[in-house]
Amino acid sequence: MYRFLLTSRWWGINAFAVLSIPFCLFMGSWQLSRFETRVDSHRAAQTQADDARTATAEPLADLLPVSTETSGRQAVAGGRYDTEHQLLVPDRDLDERKGFYVLTLLRTDGGKALPVVRGWLPGDADSRTDAAAVPAPPAGHVTVTGALQSSESPGSRGVQAGGLPKGQLGIISAATLVNLVPYEVYDAWITAPGAQGAMTPVPPAAAPGSGLDLKAFQNLGYTGEWFVFAGFVVFMWFRLFRREAEAARDLALGIAPDEPAGPAGPAGTEGPTPPSGPDDGPGDAPQKRSPAGAA
Template sequence: MSTSPSPLTDPASDTAPATMWQIARRPRWIGALILALAIAASFAALGQWQLSRSLEGGEITEQQSETIVALDSVATAQAPLSYLTTGQAVTFEAELIAGDYIVLSDRNNDVEGRGYWVVGHAVEPSGASVAVALGWAATSDAAASAISQLQASPLAATITGRLLPTESPQQSDFEQGQRSALAVSELVNLWSEVPAGTYGGYVVSFEAPAGLEAIDSPPPSTEVSLNLLNVFYAVEWVVFAGFAVFLWCRLVRDVWEEEREVSTPDPAVD
């Protein structure tokens, strides 16, 4: 005589709940893992990029900056000056415009202290304009005397010096009626004519004309400094990358706990 299986001995009731490893191997969670790893890899790449940007300076070695090159090989008129060319020694042929000399006050020159810069308007054969800091004078009278000599001398010259980025105009210059910043954007409005565009930086001449002293222009610093803000961002991206994987593990665990709770009978229920 056959007997029907008792509910208490039903094989289905003895089926063990799936393990976390078994749940993780389901197609749905494999796809979720691939997505989490892709997101984590993106965050890690961003962290590496931030870390590389945390090292400031040292991009240009002293040997590179002190090798004299043609101005038009490292800079272009009417284009921003690249930070990689800051401090580069350059040379170019130009004509100094007689009526466009400017005197800048409150300019420091190493041990001599504060004084005056004489800035000239140089025009290349192509017609592009270059602001050139020609030399330093201790007094305004000495600067004016040097300008008088420059206007009486031949205007064509080969200029060799250090290329530096333009400075920002100072509000105090307008209030006091004098200028202290070498701002190319301001000089363009003071020069008599700009034939064909202007370079975005200026050149500090290595040699000063008669009546002026050479302006101190040391090579750019090659020291490497650490930007802590970028380091913080790099660590932050790494944490985000780890959180993407952690979130996947947490979701798999939640599913495993839910299935185990459903498959395990409550001992309080008879």
């Protein structure tokens, strides 16, 4: 009864099912592992951030280049602030309040400049009143300690690609700053834990790719989709198999499949129209014969 499984058609169906089901399960498991990796990295980043707050500051050169392990750790550097190139970073929210960062470049003893976010102020960077409230950086040689951060990218939260007036910066990165200052800049920046005047310290951000962002939940959604695809293949194979098995069983019992009805005859009756007699002309109706002996 199951000889239909040996036909070329069913060889193709079985091959598709055997190959697609493990593939869907593999892809679903891979997406799930990606989500679990992001969860683990998020937990590790939180633990690292907690440890970094109490850890001893290390020289900047020992923590570069910035990685997921060194991001958020306390770095120390010495030098002088460049008061002529102080920049405001607009549209940066803090505790659901609108404001801007105050960024000043520290000309380190090694020659390169280190961007330092000295703090956050509420208001609008385009407002002269709000910009005038920015306190001047300390003069002379200073030693700055802060949480190390990696350069921002165009996809980072709050960044602006361009179109800003002079004195403002949309992306905190070396690639952007080298076009604004006449000296080399570290591919990193730090956020100072203490702020002058009315400024609020900017908390360090998690390392890129270590948080539970939209991509992490996309991985979780793709996991469900691949498993659903595997179940759909099983369902369709079983449905086709049951239909073929029922048809084979009916044939074994001598039950022929239903045949379509013939064309409809006149007045909605089925079957062909009987042929007319030799004396019947077109449109002639059959004549009644009178009884024998009738006049």
